[in-house]
Amino acid sequence: MYGKIYIDVVFVTNLLMDYIILRLTGMLLRCRAGWRRYLAGAVTGAVFSCVILCLPQDLSTFAEIFLHGACAFLMLRVTFRIKKGSLLAKSLIMLYLTAFLTGGFWEAVTESGITIPAFFIFAFATYMGIGALVCAADSARSMRKNIYPITLFYQGKKQSAYGFYDTGNLLDDPVSGAPVSIVKPELLETMLSSDLIDRLKHLNENPGELKSTEIVGLKPHYLSCCTIGQAEKMMLAVTLEDLCIHTPAEEVRISKPVLALAFEPSALGKEYKVLLNSRLLH
Template sequence: MYYEVYVDILFLENLWMDAELLVLTAKLFRKPLHAGRILAAAIAGSLGACLLTIGSEWISRAGCFLGSLFLAVLMTAIAFGREKHFRLTVAGLYLECFLMGGFLRYADQFYRLNGMVFLMAGSVAGVVLSGLETLILEKKKEEQRVCRTVLVCGSCQLELEGLLDTGNGLTDPVSRSPVSLVDRAYMELLLKGDRTERIPRMIPYQTISQKGILTAYRIDIMKIRNLSETVEIQKPWIAVMPQSAGRYPLILHRDLLSS
């Protein structure tokens, strides 16, 4: 039994797919894109894939696996250099390749993929993977902004999940101190556990859709902890949210953490 291999078509198909996989990997790990290095890495990967395909009759499955792994390492080194997290980037490229291959094998059950149809199916798979990566990156970015926060007011101590909001630039008009926002129910708990009378301050605010006056109090301590650091703030200003809290009962000011 034998089959014909058109090396030129095989090379072009692999060139396109390798370039697509490298761009997806760069997006996933937020690496800079250099067109020349991506093209060089894709050419190297495509040539290697052609050699593996031509020699598959004499190479064992283990040999093909090791060969594909070597190509992933080579392509990563050419495209991104031997920098920090190199092994993780190789694993990411290999995973992208695995997912892309699974998508194409599934599609091949319904329609024979070759030539332009193969490239179109690969492009669709790339768009799908890119969309999944966007969801993953957005989720990761939000997790980095979520902080376990302890609020201390007199004898009352609350631990809440706060969101470091890059859009919250609210400040006290007198002291210019940053002001965070807390759900009304939690503010009532804080004040209820405080034996001293705290004088509220009226702070004007304005958003795209509304404006008004917020009631703010200066509590004793705020301890903020996220993935990279822990910060303790003395006498911070906390204002009552203008409406009920959504997912996060505490919205932190954007300048409270160095990051």
């Protein structure tokens, strides 16, 4: 018994579902991207799915797993431009998790012959429903632990993560007088590249790097930092373009935020990668 499969229907269906899954994955990972990159990732997934459909049906299980894994990998690379291996592995897990959460809807679409208007209605409901759960989880976490979603901006690039509002962080920048937050350097790799981060780390050993256009734009300088139970130390600080703190009540945007790079192990926890200055939310 044979059935007809329309490649255009497969493409459009996969395009919409991949777009929804990528948006939800971005929410869960706090990795934001523009709608064009989400669309490009969804198109990549839809095209790859059509190609897989055209391949012989007697492929081995290993070959099928490899092809679907390669499809997920390309979608994430195109959408979020992830380079770090650990983050890519986490993203793959999140992508398959969101695909599993929307699996029931996918079965309804493919098996029940659902109409196009109903398809879009259910797709929208799925996206909004899971999106609302993610936002509710963010709000609960913020109110419970003073941990807020944040977004950093620099030269057209942005990176999302969580920041801890530290009432004990009273560090000021001696150059500009601005409040200083502390950040894990690896958080900035999406915007600055791991090579630039490494050059900043060894800036004291290679002061000639200060002539580099890439480094000059960050306005690097050293400041003194003293924490309870530890001796005073010098930390390298850089200036980005914008910092946005997403609180349950409002969105606080700080222009020209100063961030001290914590190259050594610090008080930064696993849930957050930035210690927000106490003055930023007053």
